[in-house]
Amino acid sequence: MKKVVLASLLASAVFTLGLSSTFAQTPVQLGSQQDKPIQMADAELSLYNNAIGQSDPKAKAAAVETYLAAYPQSAVKQTMLEILMAAYGAIPDMAKTQDAADRILQVDPGNLRALYAEALIRKAAADAVTDPAAKQAALDVAAGYAQKGVTALAAPKPAAIPNADYQSIKDAATPVFYTSIGFAAFNKNDYATAIDAYKKELASVPLAATKTPGSILMDTFYLAEAYSQSTPPDLLDCAFYASRVVAYAPANLKPQFSNYANYCYKKYHDGTDGYDAVLTAATANLNPPDGLFASIKPGLTNAEKIHNSITGTSDLATLATEDKEMVFQFGSPDDAAKVWDSIKGKSVQIPGALVIASSPTVLKVAVTDDAKQSNPKTADFTFNMAPPETIEEPTAPAANATVAQKAAYKTKLAAYNKAVDAAKTKADAIAAATAVGQTVTLTGTYDSFTPSPIQIIMKDGEVVLAKPAAKPAARPAAAAHRAAHK
Helix, strand or coil: CHHHHHHHHCCCCHHHHCHHHHHCCCCCCCCCECCECCCCCHHHHHHHHHHHCCCCHHHHHHHHHHHHHHCCCCCCHHHHHHHHHHHHHHCCCHHHHHHHHHHHHHHCCCCHHHHHHHHHHHHHHHHCCCCHHHHHHHHHHHHHHHHHHHHHHHCCCCCCCCHHHHHHHHHHHHHHHHHHHHHHHHHCCCHHHHHHHHHHHHHCCCHHHHHCCCHHHHHHHHHHHHHHHCCCCCHHHHHHHHHHHHHHCCCCCHHHHHHHHHHHHHHHHCCCCCHHHHHHHHHHCCCCCCCCCCCCCCCCCHHHHHHHHHHCCCCHHHCCHHHHHHHHHHCCHHHHHHHHHHHCCCEEEEEEEEEEEECCCEEEEECCHHHHHCCCCCCCEEEEECCCCCCCCCCCCCCCCCHHHHHHHHHHHHHHHHHHHHHHHHHHHHHHHCCCCCEEEEEEEEEEEEECCEEEEEEEEEEECCCCCCCCCCCCCCCCCCCCCC
C-alpha cells in the first residue's frame, strides 16, 4: 500500500519547505564578524560588494563563485558559501546546492544550514532510486547527515546567527532530519528507530501541518505501518495513526487508508465495534489520549480460534490439508497432537502435488494453495520414497545341468531381462513425472511433521503414473457383398 499512495500524498516538492529562504544569509557587516574586525583590500572589497549586491540568483551565484575563486581563504568564506548555497537553492540547482553544502561542511562540520540541505536533497534523490540496495544506501547517507543535524540542534546556538533566523532554520530542519532518519530505518525494517524518529517529527511541527496532505501526513502513515510490522505488532497504535491519516487525507485516498486502519483494529479486536471511537480520537488528537485503548479487548488468539473450529469436528482426519497445517503451525500443542493422531500411520493418495525439489529417494512438493502460490513456491510435504522393487537375477545353470534345467534358466533370464526393461521404463517415467515444476499424484503414509516452517513428512512414497490411453479396438473388416446374378 505504501508505494501506491506515496506519490499521491506527497503533494509538496522540495521547495515547499522553504529551501532557499531558510538558507538565506545576511551579508557580513565589514566592521566585525564575531567581534573580530574584518579588513579587505580594495580589489577584494569590490568583488565582495558585487557578489552580495546581485539580486538575480544566477548572477549572485556566479559572482560569489568568482569571489571565492579569487579569495579561497577569505575571512568571510563560510558566510559567502552560505550565500552561494542560498543562491543555488533559489535557481533552483540541487546538484550545486548540495556541492555548496559539502564545501560549507568542510569549513564547519556542524553547520545547521548545510546539514539541512544535505539531508533534504539527498533524501529526495534517494526516493527516486529504484534499485533496492542502491536506494537503501542513498537513504542511509541522507540519514547520516540528518543524525549530524540532530546533534547540531542539541549544541548551543552559534552567536553569529540572530535568534529569529536560528529559530527559522530549526523549525524547517528538524522535521527534515527526523523524516530522513525515519524512512531510512523504515525501509530496512528497523521499526523501533522509525517509530522514534516519526514521533519526534510529528512533535516538531505545528499541529496544522499534521492535518495537511503532504510529507508529514505520509510519515504519519509510515508510523502506523511501523507499529503494525514491529515484533510483536502494536495494532492499536497502528489503527490510531492510520485513522488520523484517514481523517485528513484527500477524499479520493480515504478508502485506501481506511482499509488499513480497519485491518489493524480488526486484527487486534476481531471486529470493528468500537472503531468509531478510535477514529474520533485520532481526528482530535495527534497522539492516543490516555485510556483510549483500555476498553478495547483483544480478540481470540490464533490458537483459541483453531481450538474452537476443531472442537465441533467429529472426525479430525477429514479436515482439509490447509486446515491441518494451520493447526500444526498455530494451534495449541494438545490440538496439534489430536489432529496428528487422527492421521499418523494412515496412507493417502495426494493428487496435484507441485514438485519443488526432486531426487530418486526424496520428493519435496507443494500441496496446499498457499504453498503453491507463495513466492518463491514452498514445499509443505516431504515424501521419502519407497525403494524400487528388487529384481533377482537368475543363477546360471552348472556346466553339467540337464537340458530341462538349461531351458528353465533361459525362461527365467528372459523374464528377468523383461522385468529390468520394464523397471527402467518405469523409472524413466517417474523421473519425467517428478521433474521440478511438474504436477504429480503421490501416495504415502503420514510419518511426522514440523510446525515451523510447516512440513509434513511422508514415508513409503510412490508415484502414481498416468495410465496410457487405451488403443481403440480394431474395427472388423466389412463383409464383402456381391450383387446376386440373375
